[in-house]
Amino acid sequence: AQSVTQLDSHVSVSEGTPVLLRCNYSSSYSPSLFWYVQHPNKGLQLLLKYTSAATLVKGINGFEAEFKKSETSFHLTKPSAHMSDAAEYFCVVSDRGGYQKVTFGIGTKLQVIP
Amino acid sequence: DTEVTQTPKHLVMGMTNKKSLKCEQHMGHRAMYWYKQKAKKPPELMFVYSYEKLSINESVPSRFSPECPNSSLLNLHLHALQPEDSALYLCASSQEERQGYYEQYFGPGTRLTVT
Numbered sequence: 518a519q520s521v522t523q524l525d526s527h528v529s530v531s532e533g534t535p536v537l538l539r540c541n542y543s544s545s546y547s548p549s550l551f552w553y554v555q556h557p558n559k560g561l562q563l564l565l566k567y568t569s570a571a572t573l574v575k576g577i578n579g580f581e582a583e584f585k586k587s588e589t590s591f592h593l594t595k596p597s598a599h600m601s602d603a604a605e606y607f608c609v610v611s612d613r614g615g616y617q618k619v620t621f622g623i624g625t626k627l628q629v630i631p
Numbered sequence: 632d633t634e635v636t637q638t639p640k641h642l643v644m645g646m647t648n649k650k651s652l653k654c655e656q657h658m659g660h661r662a663m664y665w666y667k668q669k670a671k672k673p674p675e676l677m678f679v680y681s682y683e684k685l686s687i688n689e690s691v692p693s694r695f696s697p698e699c700p701n702s703s704l705l706n707l708h709l710h711a712l713q714p715e716d717s718a719l720y721l722c723a724s725s726q727e728e729r730q731g732y733y734e735q736y737f738g739p740g741t742r743l744t745v746t
Contacts, residue, residue, distance in 0.1 A: 548731075549731040549732060551734060553737075558719075558739075558740070558742070559739055559740070560635070560637075560721055560723075560737035560738050560739045560740050561674070561721070561723075561735075561737040562737070563734045563735075563736070566734055568731075568732065607673055611730050611731030612731045617730070617731060618676060618687070618730055619730045619731065619735075621673035621674060622673065623672070623673055624671075624672075624673055
């Protein structure tokens with residue numbers, strides 16, 4: 518069985534300050550982990566994914582995430598928030614073999630204050 | 632071209648109407664997905680097509696009927712819907728169905744309102 522927990526439903530940061538969106542997972546297999554972003558009334562866009570290579574994964578728009586097996590975490594970070602980062606972020610887990618369906622977290626809404 | 636397109640963008644339909652949602656991708660992907668997303672919730676998987684065959688049906692009511700005419704197109708036929716079916720319907724595709732291995736590319740969605 519697999520599950521994913523996004524620890525914050527809402528995060529608010531000031532423009533130019535760091536962003537931290539937290540995600541913990543549980544998986545019976547070696548996991549694949551993804552972060553997707555969804556702007557209002559839009560589809561989801563992949564930010565980054567971890568499948569088995571480097572534990573520090575760099576994505577688009579300056580985002581990165583670190584896979585920590587001992588902590589079962591895959592937190593998303595960005596050094597400096599931009600107004601355009603305001604959106605909903607979903608952490609997603611599946612088994613690395615890929616034969617199970619993905620499981621979405623409930624989402625974290627990021628608000629960026631000017 | 633890494634784009635998934637969906638038409639229409641918005642759809643309002645009565646409970647007795649029949650309508651269809653359309654999705655198209657030209658990335659050569661062999662897996663295509665329909666999701667339903669209610670406000671402030673994550674997407675919920677409805678159907679998966681793999682190599683143009685229905686692979687997963689998440690016990691979706693029969694008033695939703697998917698169709699995959701070819702490897703680039705995915706339709707969702709709607710009939711006798713209920714107001715609670717109002718939602719954003721998202722289409723996605725991936726290289727193959729191994730969801731934990733291949734990322735999914737999402738379309739912008741169709742905002743459906745059932746009156």
